[in-house]
Amino acid sequence: MRASRAYAATALACTALALSAPAAPAAEGPGGVTVNPYSVHQGGTISIAATGCGHGGTVTSDAFSQVGLSAGIKGYASARIHDHAAPGHYDLTVKCSDDTMVATHRFTVLAGRGAHGGLGGSRGPSDTDVAVGAGLVASAALGGAIFVARRRDTPGGRT
Known part of the structure; x- marks a missing residue:
């Protein structure tokens, strides 16, 4: 019985610690543009959110191909970084389709590809x-x- 109490106390302590840790906020730029993650590997995916483009728009950068921004109070887009993008800082530009706002935001491309962990049974046995x-x-x-x-x-x- 003592072991089960110890496990319960440990689980409770871990839960309290996890809930007390602050969440990592996405980097926000001018015009309400956020990117997540701020630093992304070549070939990785970056998520962009922008407020103020009610009718949608486009997101462009030298690090990825142009993508569309969804319509709504907060528009969203997802872009895949080119495999050949040179490591370093890049700017992305959000342009609303109704020309109400043009905003930029900086992000960083890291060298190499991130790990492809967790195949989770997607490959059969050899x-x-x-x-x-x-x-x-x-x-x-x-x-x-x-x-x-x-x-x-x-x-x-x-x-």
Whole structure:
């Protein structure tokens, strides 16, 4: 029972610590433009949000191809950074379709690609993996059969 109380106390402490940590805000620029993340690897994706473009607009930069900004009180866009974008600081420009606002925001492109972690079963086992698994199952079955056969041969079933 003491272990379960210790686990519960640890979980409660971790939850309290996680809830007390401030969330990392997205970098906000002039005109209500935010980018997330501020620093992104070559080939990565950056999310852009802008307030004040009720009818949508476009987002352009030298680091990615032009993307459309959705309409609404806060417009959103997502852009993929070019694989060949040189590392360094870049500016993006948000231009509303009704020409009410043009705003810029700076972000940073980092060298190299980020890790592609968490494949999560998206790749099946290779032929080698299947062969090793089948060999282990066969050897376990053979070992079990030998054990049962040897046990059966002894008088009384046990030694």
